[in-house]
Amino acid sequence: MRNDILTTRMFFLLFFTLTAFEMCGQSLDTITRSRKLSYKSFIFPALLTTGGIVMINSDLSNTIQDQSNHFFGKNFKTGTDNFLPFVPIAQIYMGPILGFKPKDNVLNQTIDIVVANSITLVVVEVTKNLVRYERPDHSNNFSFPSGHTAISFTTAALLYHQYRDSNLWYASSGFLFATATGILRIANNKHFAPDVITGAGIGLASGLLVSYYNPFRTIKFGKNRKTSALVYPQIGNQIGIGLILKPE
Secondary structure (H helix, E strand, O other): HHHHHHHHHHHHHHHHHHHHHHHHHHHHHHHHHOOOOOHHHHHHHHHHHHHHHOOOOHHHHHHHHHHHHHHHHHHOOOOHOOOOHHHHHHHHHHHHHHHOOOOOHHHHHHHHHHHHHHHHHHOOOOOOOHOOOOOOOOOOOOOOOOOHHHHHHHHHHHHHHHOOOOOHHHHHHHHHHHHHHHHHHHHHHOOHHHHHHHHHHHHHHHHHHHHHHHHHHHHOOHHHHOEEEEEEEEOOOOEEEEEEEOOO
16 A cells, blocks of 8 residues: 555656756856756656656556556546647737737747647657557557647746746646646556656657757748737647738
């Protein structure tokens, strides 16, 4: 019984530590006011991705899965994890309404969202088809890595970049939703811990890269013309996003 309790605590500690480290690292970045992208920015995402790969099919991964089933129940099901990845996107657009000042205008925010998540989805889908690791519920062989978690951390990183100078707590809140997504993917028996950890690393890397470097921002839609943009979720067998651009 004691071992079960310790393992369950370790399971939750794993994910909340992940969030804490990310917030801490980004907070230091805010203090130093660095605006340059360097290899150091990708150390944490690389550690997550590598750690997830190393954990594949390990005793620790199996133990976490067993304890998750024990804690939540084998029949636990929720669709919340299909929507949580898009909460940081809503926060990006709602920031000014709540009194927070973003770094970019709506058009550039939308371009970042589309480009970053497109990169994430390509990396995730290619990896899934190469690895073909079976899901815990045996529904298919596309368990590794977790696309939901990857998208969650991509959007959380974009949210942070937009509002870190305006309100650190608001900017960091996306990582809570991202972590919750990862936990629920395991609780739903759709992913193992390594799938979620690697997905988080991929998402963070993509979000960081596009936040600092996005050549598509140079797209112009005509002189003195405003363009409205809308990003919307697409949820089915695979999670995704859609985009509507409307020149005015």
